[in-house]
Amino acid sequence: MTRRHGRLALVTTLVALLTAGLAAPAAAGPPRGPKHFDIQAHRGGLGLTVEGTLAAFSRALELGVTTLELDIQITRDGRDVITHDRQISAAKCRDTKPASPGDPQFPYVGSYVKDLTFAQVRTLDCGSLRQPGHPDQELAPGATMPTLAELFDLVREHRAHRVRFNIETKVEAAAPEETAPREQFVDRVIREVSRSGFARNVTVQSFDWGALMQVRRKAPWLPVVALTQPEFLQVGAPGRSPWLGGLDIDDFGGDPVAAVSSFGASALSPVHGNPQGGTxxxxxxxxxxxxxxxxxxxxxxxxxxxxxxxxxxxxHKLIDDGVDGLITDYPDRLREVAAERGFRPPKPSPLRGRDG
Structure with a gap:
């Protein structure tokens, strides 16, 4: 082989390796090993602070978590907002004022997010109501539904460059008329993640596996996490569950592992048990x-x-079972349990100017 041909072969090999690296999804979580455990703050840790607010995510960062778990909805004008509920709940949000004088849609509480504009949604106060099931929640009076971009900015302010984001697309597959089309969810998430500077820190999760399949096609570099529970799998039921993106779980012998592997999921996120609030x-x-x-x-x-x-x-039971992490409303509690089991808790990330 001549020197010129050798250099050409080397370049060709490097290009192939780089191309393969771009096509493969990034790691779906923190490094595996005896000292690593994924502590995910559910909706920012709603047992500690009102859910889905920047205050909740800030507190989780100051506490020290591996992952910020969050949900998004899409507004009528195609904007993303971080919120769990597709229909604005009077138990969580209050109307303040119309987005414009004489707005016929006001009041907005009770409306579906997909039927409201971003300006309308942002008038809501979603930080002043404490949930009965979480009496120790800190309030964040006047808090609005944040955007993904605002959350990324908050994490930069905390200098929490290693924290991960587990973003759930809240497509309501069983009632698609109540949320934006899955294409809008997928395209918006990919756009915001791509421009965030945190792309390597993000996973996209959903109960709607059809959304995850779209992510795999449009952004194969972005790992996807398949959420599930028995009610959505519908093992043994006739036909296909609307949640599985056209798959029939019975074609996989009722095995969710085989089913999610078929479309390239990087992780499985099942309910721990039933009833969901049980122990x-x-x-x-x-x-x-x-x-x-x-x-x-x-x-x-x-x-x-x-x-x-x-x-x-x-x-403790699930750690005994070998899980890689847990989603919890109480990341402080999970930090303590993880430490008891020999895991190294994530470092706190206080805001600049504050003591750690």
Whole structure:
């Protein structure tokens, strides 16, 4: 081989390697190992601060979490807002004033987010109401529904450059008329993540596997996480569940690991058990996330991060089962449990000018 041909072969090899790297999804979470455990603050840690607010995410960063877990909805004019509910809840948000004088849609509480403009949604106060199930929630009076861009800016202010973002597209697959089309969710998330500077820190999760399939086609570099629960899998039921993107779970023998592997998911995020608010100590509790499920997922190269786990006993049980992390309303509690089990908790990221 001549020197010129050798250089050409080297360049060709490097191009192929770079191309393969761009086509493959980034790691779906923090490094695996005996000292790493993914502590995900559900909606910013809604047991500590009113959900989905910048105040909640800021507190989670100051506490020290691996991942900020959040939901987005899409407004009538195509803007993203961080909020869980597709229909604005009077238990969580208050009307303040119309976006424009004489607005016929005012008041906005009770409306679907997809039927309101960004300007209308931003008039809502979603930080002044404490949830009965979380009596210790800190309030954030006057807080509006933030955008992804605003959250990314907040993380920069905290200099939390290693924190991860687990962004859920809240497509209502069983009632698609109540949310924006999945294409809008997918395109908006990809756009905001691409320009954020945090692209390597992001996963996209959804119960709507059709949205995840679109992410894989449009942004194969972006890892996707398949949320699920038995009600949505519909094992043994006739036909296909609307949540599975055209798949029939029975074609996979009822196995969610095989199903999500078929479209390139990087992680499985199952409910921990039923009832969802139950614990391992309850007589009627039936675990869904088991050691067998975790072992099968790991054998398929998938991480497992169950939701939403708030009590210590269930946290310990799932760690025994080998899960890679947990989504929780109480990241402070999970930090303590993780430390008890020998994991190294994430470092706090206080705002600039504050003591850590």
């Amino acid at each position: 391992v100590g309850d007589d009627d509790y039936v675990p869904f996330t088991t050691r067998e499920l975790v072992d099968d997922a790991h054998a398929a190269g998938l991480r497992v991060v169950p939701w939403t786990v708030n009590d210590r006993a269930t946290m």
